[in-house]
Amino acid sequence: xxxxxxxxxxxxxxxxxxxxxxxxxxxxxxxxxxxxxxxxxxxxxxxxxxxxxxxxxxxxxxxxxxxxxxxxxxxxxxxxxxxxxxxxxxxxxxxxxxxxxxxxxxxxxxxxxxxxxxxxxxxxxxxxxxxxxxxxxxxxxxxxxxxxxxxxxxxxxxxxxxxxxxxxxxxxxxxxxxxxxxxxxxxxxxxxxxxxxxxxxxxxxxxxxxxxxxxxxxxxxxxxxxxxxxxxxxxxxxxxxxxxxxxxxxxxxxxxxxxxxxxxxxxxxxxxxxxxxxxxxxxxxxxxxxxxxxxxxxxxxxxxxxxxxxxxxxxxxxxxxxx
Amino acid sequence: xxxxxxxxxxxxxxxxxxxxxxxxxxxxxxxxxxxxxxxxxxxxxxxxxxxxxxxxxxxxxxxxxxxxxxxxxxxxxxxxxxxxxxxxxxxxxxxxxxxxxxxxxxxxxxxxxxxxxxxxxxxxxxxxxxxxxxxxxxxxxxxxxxxxxxxxxxxxxxxxxxxxxxxxxxxxxxxxxxxxxxxxxxxxxxxxxxxxxxxxxxxxxxxxxxxxxxxxxxxxxxxxxxxxxxxxxxxxxxxxxxxxxxxxxxxxxxxxxxxxxxxxxxxxxxxxxxxxxxxxxxxxxxxxxxxxxxxxxxxxxxxxxxxxxxxxxxxxxxxxxxxxxxxxxxxxxxxxxxxxxxxxxxxxxxxxxxx
Numbered sequence: 001x002x003x004x005x006x007x008x009x010x011x012x013x014x015x016x017x018x019x020x021x022x023x024x025x026x027x028x029x030x031x032x033x034x035x036x037x038x039x040x041x042x043x044x045x046x047x048x049x050x051x052x053x054x055x056x057x058x059x060x061x062x063x064x065x066x067x068x069x070x071x072x073x074x075x076x077x078x079x080x081x082x083x084x085x086x087x088x089x090x091x092x093x094x095x096x097x098x099x100x101x102x103x104x105x106x107x108x109x110x111x112x113x114x115x116x117x118x119x120x121x122x123x124x125x126x127x128x129x130x131x132x133x134x135x136x137x138x139x140x141x142x143x144x145x146x147x148x149x150x151x152x153x154x155x156x157x158x159x160x161x162x163x164x165x166x167x168x169x170x171x172x173x174x175x176x177x178x179x180x181x182x183x184x185x186x187x188x189x190x191x192x193x194x195x196x197x198x199x200x201x202x203x204x205x206x207x208x209x210x211x212x213x214x215x216x217x218x219x220x221x222x223x224x225x226x227x228x229x230x231x232x233x234x235x236x237x238x239x240x241x242x243x244x245x246x247x248x249x250x251x252x253x254x255x256x257x258x259x260x261x262x263x264x265x266x267x268x269x270x271x272x273x274x275x276x277x278x279x280x281x282x283x284x285x286x287x288x289x290x291x292x293x294x295x296x297x298x299x300x301x302x303x304x305x306x307x308x309x310x311x312x313x314x315x316x317x318x319x320x321x322x323x
Numbered sequence: 324x325x326x327x328x329x330x331x332x333x334x335x336x337x338x339x340x341x342x343x344x345x346x347x348x349x350x351x352x353x354x355x356x357x358x359x360x361x362x363x364x365x366x367x368x369x370x371x372x373x374x375x376x377x378x379x380x381x382x383x384x385x386x387x388x389x390x391x392x393x394x395x396x397x398x399x400x401x402x403x404x405x406x407x408x409x410x411x412x413x414x415x416x417x418x419x420x421x422x423x424x425x426x427x428x429x430x431x432x433x434x435x436x437x438x439x440x441x442x443x444x445x446x447x448x449x450x451x452x453x454x455x456x457x458x459x460x461x462x463x464x465x466x467x468x469x470x471x472x473x474x475x476x477x478x479x480x481x482x483x484x485x486x487x488x489x490x491x492x493x494x495x496x497x498x499x500x501x502x503x504x505x506x507x508x509x510x511x512x513x514x515x516x517x518x519x520x521x522x523x524x525x526x527x528x529x530x531x532x533x534x535x536x537x538x539x540x541x542x543x544x545x546x547x548x549x550x551x552x553x554x555x556x557x558x559x560x561x562x563x564x565x566x567x568x569x570x571x572x573x574x575x576x577x578x579x580x581x582x583x584x585x586x587x588x589x590x591x592x593x594x595x596x597x598x599x600x601x602x603x604x605x606x607x608x609x610x611x612x613x614x615x616x617x618x619x620x621x622x623x624x625x626x627x628x629x630x631x632x633x634x635x636x637x638x639x640x641x642x643x644x645x646x647x648x649x650x651x652x653x654x655x656x657x658x659x660x661x662x663x664x665x666x667x668x669x670x671x672x673x674x675x676x677x678x
Contacts, residue, residue, distance in 0.1 A: 147612055151650070297515040
């Protein structure tokens, strides 16, 4: 019961946070000297009525506070306005967000599957050659600029012809069977996943290693060893459980980092995700789209942190008793 | 303390290599005008996308000779529809050291003409080929490095005072001030940083001089990182403010600002040094990412990021791999900074074993 209460409290806390985020984003965008409707007006396929409707919806002739209020109300109602090409922003976001979520979820799963064991191995073999090699490899992974790595992989894809170049689906995607579709998407995902995986693995492995080293140094592990437990039992039963908890907090941060890193990777691979959407929107100064995707990015980030916190409540009983 | 730190860095094998690499890079960047055979804006339009010059030390008779090079000739092959480059073997161009070449102002002040190496006025020496405008990639790497390798430090010098003061005030005052200030910082942190970065960069007005733009990019980079830093500082201040000497300062009537800046914040020094060295690479990466997208440093100025912009085209990646060299330099310098940062953390914070 306490757990549920705590979770609800934690969910409610995100609401003021999102309001603050929306205010910050709104005022930053309004700092821009660009007329928010300029692109829309220039587009011949958008009728003057649509432009007029947008002007009224945004309240552009009113003071900025009123504009913010109007924007916030329509945002909550789910009306995100139209893009400069006259499409619905919400529809556009609906196409892109699942793609970004797909990419980041796969990367997080993979980094955890690989990073946590590697961290454990490095800590158990602390200061051996294996540990040093892993440290060097992770240093290299951390230092490659994501976009540069993406460009190199793209070069490899073009030269070898083993991988499709950019996008998420092949042109004949619609005609494929279900299995074919699955394979096609997997094929397209491999390269972007490799880039993001390499970059985020390093941080995770190092953190896991540090946590394990801290825990292995603690009294209860010494006690367990003194008791004559086997090394495996000490590591996997006693140490690991405590070392993993701080990692869950990191999950939220990792998600935040991935959203940022994904933007450049998506751009290079022409991957239809949120990061590339916001980039295109920024370059075209499509204000509605920028604002909406900024908010969506923030919501995803906040949700990521929220999930991490809730997981932590479930795995770490100490937090429940504290609240 | 700084001396001990340097000593410890020198003792560590990896950190020593990293220090030497960075030292070489920074010296080369400092002497960029002299080392580069061409100025930043030199361009030879007839020499677009020329591959790296070949330098010969053995002549056609198989004898040793002074190093010389041949110019490239650009030809359009009407059958394969490709542009081909071949060496013009009719004329040798000897490489001359410490001789006069294009005039420049050393560090923007002292007018000079001598370059580390050049060739005669008809010859061209492009150690790393040229870009689309026929500009020497090697020279531009040096000039671009000046921007890429300093912008991170400048951003940190803007960001750290802000973060320190913000975190200091928030932690020291506590209560409602703390609540409001921290919610605001969390709000900034809740926007994916790269999204915020590109949006701030995109609202910069277009008609700016390059130095104005440079300063604003520094400011934007600083705006991204301060919130996370301020939060950590606040946490530290919360524990420091109950110390006896802070109470003592309070009792003799020191002002709040004085207590924060003179008594509390100095205690965070070692953390600040660690945090600074660890975050330099991320600012180098942010700037290069931003310029790569065309939102950071603009042409004709060079930065390693905007030089890589050309690597976005398939034909360039495949047929002109020398255009990728800035990426390797970013990689090497970020790696070096990371290695140094790790060692500094080990020295200042022996308990942490992240490495």
